[in-house]
Every structure is written in structure tokens, then in C-alpha cells.
Amino acid sequence: MARATILLAEDEDSIRTMCFEALRGADYQVAVAANGTEAVETARSFAPDRLELLVTDLRMPDLDGLEVAREIRRLHPALGIVIITGYGSMDAAIEALKEGASEFVLKPFRSDEFLEAIARTLHKRRLERENARLRTLIPLFDLSRALMGPVDMETIPQYIVRIAQEEMRADSASLMLVDDQGKLSIHAAEGLPPEVILQTHQSIDEGIAGYVLAHRRPMILQGDKSSDPRFAYIARESEVRSAISLPLVYQDHALGVLNVSRREETPPFTEGDIEFLSVLATQAAIALENARLFQELQEAYRRLAELDHLKSEFISIASHELRAPLAVLLAYATLSEAEASGPLREHLEQVQDSAMQLKSIIDEMVSLRRIDTGEAQVRLINVHIAPIISGVLEELGPLASRGNLSVSVDVPEDIPAVRADEQVVRLILSSLVSNAIKYTPARGSVTVRARQDRDRVCVDVEDTGIGIPAEALERIFDRFYQVEDSLRREHGGIGLGLAIAREMAELIDAEISVTSELHKGSCFTLSLPVASED
Ligand code: ADP
DSSP: OOOOEEEEEOSOHHHHHHHHHHHHHTTOEEEEESSHHHHHHHHHTSOTTOOOEEEEESOOSSSOHHHHHHHHHHHOTTOEEEEEEOGGGHHHHHHHHHTTOOEEEESSOOHHHHHHHHHHHHHHHHHHHHHHHHHHHHHHHHHHHHHHSOOOTTHHHHHHHHHHHHHHTOSEEEEEEEOTTSEEEEEEEESOOHHHHHHOEEETTSHHHHHHHHHTSOEEEESOOTTSGGGGGGGGOTTEEEEEEEEEEETTEEEEEEEEEEETTSOOOOHHHHHHHHHHHHHHHHHHHHHHHHHHHHHHHHHHHHHHHHHHHHHHHHHHHHHHHHHHHHHHHHHHHHHOOHHHHHHHHHHHHHHHHHHHHHHHHHHHHHHHTTOOOOOOEEEOHHHHHHHHHHHHHHHHHHTTOEEEEEOOTTOOOEEEOHHHHHHHHHHHHHHHHHTSOTTOEEEEEEEEETTEEEEEEEEOSSOOOGGGTTGGGSTTOOSSOGGGOOSOOOSOHHHHHHHHHHHTTOEEEEEEETTTEEEEEEEEEBOOOO
């Protein structure tokens, strides 16, 4: 343990010498004063809060021991006090105990008695300091919990400043933050006049705050600051007697400075206060950084939501504007195809196919938008799948025959109804069957089969097509994923069909799975819950 620093004030030479020898013999660091005034002077030469113990005679010619103790305590608030007194001044000694002295020794005394009183007082003082440290843990704990809570760049600085002011019993507290231009300005303050807050906008290397930031360590200022040329500019705040400035640093990044100050009439800050405030500053820096990140995240999210809204609007308008002319195109192509013959008929078939492709792309974009905006509502009822399957095949049959594919259906008559949304089932099966047709070369086959598997009805859409590589089996359900490189694509489509099918399936408690063998074919299965009895 470090050697205790003791100031001995005694006007009687013999007692002073005896006490001094005893203290030095016990390895204490001792300063001596022959009267009260000298004692106060000597105490001032110590850094604040560094003097641990005052041993003082009660009766001295100039200042009495009590006054000396009072005066010195203003600079060294945690000072321990031992009073030396004679029988004649017992009342005054008792008074001294009431005022905070720990012990008194009655003249005449032996040096071992004297040293015991000193040791007891120092021990008590250390316990008190430990206690005080532990007590600060409670507000610090509350504080760290609270600072982790509100993640708002507006309230956090105010919160930090309020806690600093309350816990430090400061007359004023302020939080300065570094802005994008490298300037420091006050973001929150308690107990400061508004004009000071508004005027404080300084360069990062100016003044105390700049000094503290540059050196990355706290600074305590006591008494008259005008004597220190670095801080002369704050001398105008003459009523400030004691102040602490601490840098707020997060991962080597200087965020700002936390300041607290006390006026003339309040006791000055101590080293213990710096300790407490340093912990507060560390928590505050983390909280500020969290709040900043949160703000950035919110901003990014807001921009994303805006873009998403624009995208959604665009799809909505574009699909509406495209659908009407497309419907006209399809209607006339179908009509003309029925009336045409020879090569013209073939050309019109191609027009029809291309228009159908365009229509399915538009339908996919619209479905995607409905899923993303939450507009895709489902209505679960008991549904028979046989008519849905034949409807889908009727619609896509022409595409299959043009591709020279054979299509077969196998739906047992007694297949139970399913609990589903009819539109959704139609959309999913449409997507699976049109893919089977699209990805199966001429003379291949597509089979649609329904079967019951315990409490599920499964619809398999099987083809003898190009197949899917094993590593792509899950990814094909991702939005815009296509096995073929977009530059070398032979087949139309934008890679949304399966993603939409799976997302829609989730809405109705259905599942889509796939098995496939490259160059042999694929089998997609839609599994639906069997309808309940009612
Ligand atoms: P699109 O067909 O518009 O590209 P999908 O989401 O419907 O988009 O399918 C994603 C990808 O999965 C397709 O690009 C294709 O590579 C692959 N795929 C889907 N169905 C089959 C199938 N029956 N046979 C082979 N590959 C398929």
C-alpha cells in the first residue's frame, strides 16, 4: 500500500518533534506546520484530495485546530482528522468529533498511543473510501442499464448530462460532441445559461475540451484558472471553482467531451469524482455510439422503405398500363389465329406465345408486389383439386402441344378435398406446370399426379426435361435465381415463378419440394392439408 500522506500542525516544539519522529519512524510521509496559517498554506501545496490525514493541535495561537481542519477539508474533502488536545479543552475536542474528526489524543501521550490513533484513523478513512466507491457502483449500474435503453440521439445526451449533474452534485454539466466538420458544440447542458450553450461552437483543438480530446485523458481544474495560459479564456467564468472535463472515446474515435463544474460555495471535486465520471463517460460513449448506429440504421431503413414504396408504385402502374394493350394483343392474335392458315397461322401462334410470356411476367410482378405489401390475402376453404388441375392443363395445353410434349393426368376419383385458397393453388400449379413444359425438350412428357399421403394431398408435377443440378435445388426458390446464366438463356422468364409459388404456399400451410436428376427430369410436389370434416 502507498505511504499515507500526513500533515502535522502543532505549535509546541517538543510535541511536534516527538510526533514527527514517531510518524517518520512508522514510514509515513509527513509535512509539518508550526501554526494554523502555515498548515493551511502547506495543505494548498498538495494536489487536491492528495492529503490523507491532518494531525492538529486544537489550541494554536493564530487559527484553532477546528478552523484549520475546516479550511483544509475544502481542498481535500476525504481528509482524516486527528486532534491533539489537553484536558482543559475536552469540550472543544468533543465538538471536533461532532464536526468529523475521527480521533483525539490527550496530552501527555506516548508515541505508541499516538501511532495507534493514526493507524485507526487511516484504516477508517480507507474503509470509508472503499465504501464510497462501492456506493457509486449502484448509480453506475442503474446508469448503464438506462443508457442501454433509450437509443435516441436526441434524448441520450440530455440523459447523460442529467445523470452527471445529479451524481456529481455539480452546479452545471454539459456534453459537447464533435460534428462532421470537426467542430465541438454543446448538445445538452444542465445549469448553463442559454447564451453559453449557443455560443459554444469551437474548433476541435481549442480550449479545455480540445486539450482533453487531444490528450485523451480527464482533467480536473481547481481554483483560479487564469494562471494557466491554456485555460485563460475560461477565467471569465469566475464563479467556477472546480471542474472536470473528460473525453468520450469509443474504439479510439473521439466523440466529444463531458464537463461538470462546481461554484465557489460548494466543495471542489476529488480524484474519486474523476473515477466515477470516467466510468460514466465510458458508458456514455457506448450509448452515444449505439444511438448513432441506430440512427443510421433507421435512416437506411427509411430510404429503403421509400425505394420499396416507389418500386411497388412503379410495378403497380407499369403492370396496369401493360395489361390493357396486352389483352388486346392476345385477343386479336387468338382470333386471327383461328381464322388463319399456313405460315400465317404459325406466325400468329408465336405472337400468342410471346404475349402469354409477357402476361405471365406481369402476373408474377403483380403477385410479388401483393406478397410484399401484405395485400396477398388468402381465404381457406375446402377445395377440390381435380377441377383446378384440369383448368390449369386446359390453359397450358396449347403450349405443351406446340412443344410437342405429351401431357398425362392421374387424379384418383376418391382424392379428398384440401383446405386451401383456390386462387393460390391455381397459381402455384400453373407455375409448376408451365415450368415443366418450358424446361422439357420436344417429345418429352409432363405428368400431373395427385395422391394422398396421410393427412396431406400431394400433387406431383413430373417432367422428363433438362433436370436441375443438385446444388441449385434449394436456390431455385430464391427470387430471380435461374440455373442458366442470364446471357446464355434459352428459356423465357425472370426467375420469380418458384419464389412466388413458395411464398404463396406458406400463406396456406402448403409445401413445395423438388427432386431432380440432371438431363433426366424433375418432379415438383405441392403438398396440401386434407380438408377437415365439416
Ligand atoms: P423462371 O422459370 O422464370 O426462370 P422460376 O422461379 O419459375 O423462374 O424457376 C427458377 C429456375 O429454376 C429456372 O430458371 C430454372 O433454371 C429452374 N427450373 C424451374 N423449374 C424447372 C424444371 N421443371 N426443370 C428444370 N429446371 C427448372
